[in-house]
Amino acid sequence: MNLLAPVRRDRVLAELPQCLRKEAALHVHKDFHPRVTGACQEHRTGTVGFKISKVIVVGDLSVGKTCLINRFCKDTFDKNYKATIGVDFEMERFEVLGVPFSLQLWDTAGQERFKCIASTYYRGAQAIIIVFNLNDVASLEHTKQWLADALKENDPSSVLLFLVGSKKDLSTPAQYVLMEKDALRVAQEMKAEYWAVSSLTGENVREFFFRVAALTFEANVLAELEKSGVRRIGDVVRINSDDNNLYQTASKKKSTCCP
Numbered sequence: 001m002n003l004l005a006p007v008r009r010d011r012v013l014a015e016l017p018q019c020l021r022k023e024a025a026l027h028v029h030k031d032f033h034p035r036v037t038g039a040c041q042e043h044r045t046g047t048v049g050f051k052i053s054k055v056i057v058v059g060d061l062s063v064g065k066t067c068l069i070n071r072f073c074k075d076t077f078d079k080n081y082k083a084t085i086g087v088d089f090e091m092e093r094f095e096v097l098g099v100p101f102s103l104q105l106w107d108t109a110g111q112e113r114f115k116c117i118a119s120t121y122y123r124g125a126q127a128i129i130i131v132f133n134l135n136d137v138a139s140l141e142h143t144k145q146w147l148a149d150a151l152k153e154n155d156p157s158s159v160l161l162f163l164v165g166s167k168k169d170l171s172t173p174a175q176y177v178l179m180e181k182d183a184l185r186v187a188q189e190m191k192a193e194y195w196a197v198s199s200l201t202g203e204n205v206r207e208f209f210f211r212v213a214a215l216t217f218e219a220n221v222l223a224e225l226e227k228s229g230v231r232r233i234g235d236v237v238r239i240n241s242d243d244n245n246l247y248q249t250a251s252k253k254k255s256t257c258c259p
Ligand SMILES: Nc1nc2c(ncn2[C@@H]2O[C@H](COP(=O)(O)OP(=O)(O)OP(=O)(O)O)[C@@H](O)[C@H]2O)c(=O)[nH]1
Pocket: 059, 060, 061, 062, 063, 064, 065, 066, 067, 068, 078, 079, 080, 081, 082, 083, 084, 085, 108, 109, 110, 111, 166, 167, 168, 169, 170, 197, 198, 199, 200, 201
């Protein structure tokens, strides 16, 4: 029995949302992992439908973390800066391949004086979203430190990483191209999936969070199948040397079959 509110119609995912840039994607498969699709069709997703996955959002002060979450969860945008004090969180309910799936989005403070409080909430994240301002190269440089701090509290081998450039509306196309080059390099180094968004216009915001939900869901179902040791006759096991998984998380590495 699920005691939470019903899933909104615009939070239903029937297909795998695609990455923004193939050069820096967690994987570039067109569809969900076949084992995940199969498990969903046959209602073999175990406890995934009842779980709440924790996602933390970190990055320098004023890069737009709160605005990003508010654009997605409330479809609002506030042009006035109000620093987050400590942490805040929003719940988002999805339905992925017919299975209910919840994300708890933790919005943390970027200001140094609140960092200590915020970091106590890092533990147990399944995905880490590191935000930088596309118009401020220093905020991109600082993402590595934000990631290092967040990883101290989490299992680096299983957590999914996203590097998100914010305030895209403020860049000219030429400025954006330059910044994107650096951002793609950083994303590749940290094995994160790269996104560029604008919370003011809403560009890519929904696409981004749908991708986070889908990949987190996929990882959860694969982990669940792994845990329950479900091996079924007819499951396709294929080791493909051309597999274009750019970044394999350990949960995927542990898996005995790759799409
Ligand atoms: N033009 C533009 N401004 C933005 C965008 N996103 C955020 N801002 C502005 O940037 C400022 C900071 O945004 P916040 O979302 O509060 O930043 P934050 O990262 O949560 O900051 P802390 O809570 O201090 O860590 C605000 O004045 C926002 O209006 C965007 O996509 N475009």
